[in-house]
Amino acid sequence: MSDSDDNGLSRRQVLALGGGLVVLGSAPVSTLAAPHDKGADESPVRRTVTSTVAFVVNGRRRELELDNRTSLLDAMREHLHLTGSKKGCDQGQCGACTMIVDGQRINSCLTLAIMHQDAEITTIEGLGTTESLHPLQAAFVKHDGYQCGYCTPGQICSAVSVLDEIKRGIPSHVSGDITAPPQLTSNELRERMSGNICRCGAYSNIIEAITEVAGERA
Amino acid sequence: MKSFTYERAETPVEAAASAARSPGARFIAGGTNLLDLMKLEIETPMHLIDVNGLKLDKIEATPDGGLRIGALVSNTDLAADARVRQDYGVLSRALLAGASGQLRNKASTAGNLLQRTRCPYFYDTNQPCNKRMPGSGCGALEGFSRQLAVVGVSDACIATHPSDMAVAMRALDATVETVRPDGETRRIPIADFHRLPGDTPHIESALMPGELITAVTLPKPIGGTHIYHKVRDRASYAFALVSVAAIVQPDGTGRVALGGVAHKPWRVESAEAQLPDGARAVSERLLADARPTHHNEFKLTLVQRTLAAVLAQARG
């Protein structure tokens, strides 16, 4: 952590009209959770810090030495070459990166890989293969529940968890009586799947695909 | 994202002490907001203290008949808890109206309280923002402000607090429990937890350096009809334009808190006395000092109309 020649200004300095200097930028301000005066962080260039993490991905134990900053998504895509999980926004705003970690669906773009020591991770590659599709994968094909295919792995991972969440009695925003067990209706599925954006607009077909599988399981 | 060192804390006191010891440290739980902001270098911690191992993930009954919600209880688990669903329905409803299933699985109770604003000028590091960079100005005030605050605003900031959960907790008179690096604990009423922007919009909560949220407690149930009505531009997975958390008793009295209108969950206890007089009277008191922009003036009408819908629903 050397190279302390930061002049305190961000990289985005804008010379405003009329000659006055307007500084627009991204100086860090501590407020979240543990505010602390910035103390030693005067060096703009920081060395890369790595850690070792081991987890089970689709049934196989993997150990990686990763830059601490690596998201779980990038660990899968760039380090394990499991590119089925997609990066649509990298901001938790689209759901394309959805995977199932320790039994729960999460946005893998908004979590660090090193936070998942010993976790059980299921990605789309762990659900089925082209030769042996998971029932939801087969239903998505049958009902044409996708178009460009980019959000599809996230939709399918999410759908797997949605059916599990309903089974576990987790209510939703559209549940009429939240003290009662949730129903398996199209409205429930739509609300619960809403964290997975499909810009191609395959929603109507996706709900049909999930409904079919849910019906078979019920 | 700037590089950082990383540790997993074992106990709350240890975590708080480590935060006090380590320059530029932050706690990380769900990370769904912190990591987003770190990617944009709006947050640039030197050191992350992973608090997920602190075993603060229980929801327990308190001796006075309330609930103590561990700081790490996920939004999903909190919303699904049978006691919360039964006795604090407004909280369940608010949680379920927020974010998406994936995010609720990760987001923690404490992290939800500490969410930072979604103001687009805060998020765009090319733009002026007094919250992100004190003294740089507010890009939103004269800019695009449709989503932003109408009440409790200042010339420095018109950001809103994005949480739904916190709005319900405000209506429920929750208390935030913390531990400091020296091991001292304290209880902060939720009314005092979040701040108005004033001249220091970068200071958002009552937390002191190194202070760690350990739990949120709810007083014993007060009954009544619990409603959370969130109004947004799409049907799900969006931040509120306006939200109303209400607990209405059979006699027409009750409590009301608003989301999407201020830098903190917005509740004016004196306005609640007028609940029997209807939505107009209440919302006029709630928003008495409103200073909307041209873009978000509609929120004043929307609050009143949403509240009217909520009261009508409560009446059945």
Add this chain to the structure above:
Amino acid sequence: MKFETAAGENPIDRQQVVGKGVDRIDGPLKTTGTATYAYEWHEPVANVAYGHVIGSAIAKGRITSIDLTLARRAPGVLTVVTADNAGPLGKGERNNATLLGGPDIEHYHQAVALVVAESFEQARAAAELVRITYERVPGSFDLAAAKDTAKNPGKITGGEADTAVGDFASAFADAPLQLDAIYTTPDQSHAMMEPHASIAAWEGNRLTLWTSNQMIEWGKQDLAKTLNIPAENVRLISPYIGGGFGGKLFLRADALLTALAARAIGRPVKTALPRALMINNTTHRAATIQRIRIGADRDGKIVAIGHENWSGDLNGDSPESGVRYSRPLYAGANRMSATRLASIDLPEANAMRAPSDMPGSMTVEVAMDEMAEKLGMDPVEFRIINDTQVLPEQPERSYSQRQLNECLIQGAQRFGWNRRAATPATRREGVWLIGLGVAGGFRDSPVTTSAARVRLDGNGMVTVETDMTDIGTGSYTIIAQTAAEMMGVPLEQVEVRLGDSSFPVSTGSGGQWGANSSTSGVYAACVKLRRSVAQKLGFDAQQAVFENGEVHQSGRRIALREAAADGDIVEEDTIEFGDLDDRYKLSTFASHFVEVAVHSATAEVRIRRMLAVCAAGRILNPKTARSQVIGAMTMGAGAALMEELAVDTRYGFFVNHDLATYEVPVHADIPHQEVVFLDETDPLSSPMKAKGVGELGICGVSAAVANAIYNATGVRVRDYPITLDKLLGGMPQAV
């Protein structure tokens, strides 16, 4: 093959495979996450470095300094590409702003540097260390303010910018019933799920670029031109594209900067645009201001129709003009249209799904609803009586097929249109106000040259190669169906390889020309292959029947594979279209029906039912075609209810530049959708007798939603999107 006269009977008419709603052949790959998108080519590209794009912090002005000192010192950094060190660059034919800005800045988030490092994390961090100072100059960022500076662009797609038939002014003035209304449509973003991304690898002076691009040949030519290298030295590979909608028609900064960086460091580089950069860095659909005037007689006949459209674009480059929609669609003897274009300094505008026709349909189909109400006439009926089978501006030119009225009649019947309350704001279910809306839909179906190569091997496998792309449209599947039909083999016997510039040049994906034109190219190549096979096996090419993996004629049968027993047979051909498209108007038609519920207190809108009835030639695959239409209906719902790029008119940028703030529909916004395709074949369109549907599906949807909201609430909103704040003022009093 030249297509110059109406298609006669041909093997496609058998419809053994074509016309069947078979599952997509790429489905197993896409649903298992094993289809490979642009950023994911780990196998062929080793030792890749990572690029991170920096976008300009200002909209207009210049860079006064770039200091790379800190960034270069950051861990893992390999190079920083800027305009200073990139060498002389050309500009693609289809680009407006330059893709690598500096020192001059043309728009917000214009790429000004690519930081390349050993890892993604290092590149992203180092990008924050590049110190750039700018000098901002004033710009024009507000279409409404720039409207009066707008100029006549002379030509627009499809003809003159100004048109006049009869005497509009007098006829309108004399019309017993008149509508004169101003509508606006906002800037919109494609917001496809896959960010623009590229991997570049050089071998000597030859570049391979794995990218995400709808139009391979355009991308190849424009990349070569920008790099000042021969086009034959560039290979583009783009077999899977995570959505485009027009946003990936062109060479963009990810491709160029990645290629430059890979050359600079002598090592492959990959780059994806950060989501928050996409909206201002790439293209968008331009906002419009439209004035529509309709005059009608008391019987509901339109006697005058006038349509003026204003839009803006960077450098005054190209207009988005809704007049393209109204000019050919509804009858009326006296007509005028005018298109004006302002030069503004927002990011460059360009095509998004059904350019011009989409914003045109958003307004014209509302104007039709308003006029019907003035007439006291049902809006379905009003459209029906103003149908025309010829072009109103050019009566000697007729539509090759026009079943708009059938779409409306069938739609009304299926949707239960008779349950619509003629008086707005009179149907209520609890707290919800219920309304029904209708709109017509129209979009041309252009045809363009398209080539393909087909190969028959000794196992009887047919392989099709063309640089056609599948952006979710179903190209793989309909091309396989076409080849299977032509060669008489089951679908499993066909392999389709797309999106590679080493394959014959196709029509590409855009303008809803892709399906019809690309399959026609495959048809042409298959006709050649059939001829070669027949010759080889001793059949008469005209008489031989290809079916069930065999060729037969007059009782003699030989397995198809025998023809390739001693070596593959490869044929290539191009479909070239004559002037049928000029002699006739090749268009597609639809009706859209929507039911909404509007919360009586909060004005929240929920779409409860949607139906589209489409007439679009032969439907090559009803399953994938239906998906195109429901997807378009979804995007049209977004345009109606929520999609708007918010302009900061001081700083000149789209403020809501991510997927949380530029809201597109989610699952909860979209009900079950119904689509009906009318039975139609169009022998004037191509040997496939097909047309496009992907853009038809979006034209009219937003207006149907708008009209349903009006029917529910009695509040007419002429400024899209129809967000609840625009309805509140006119809603019934809250309790």
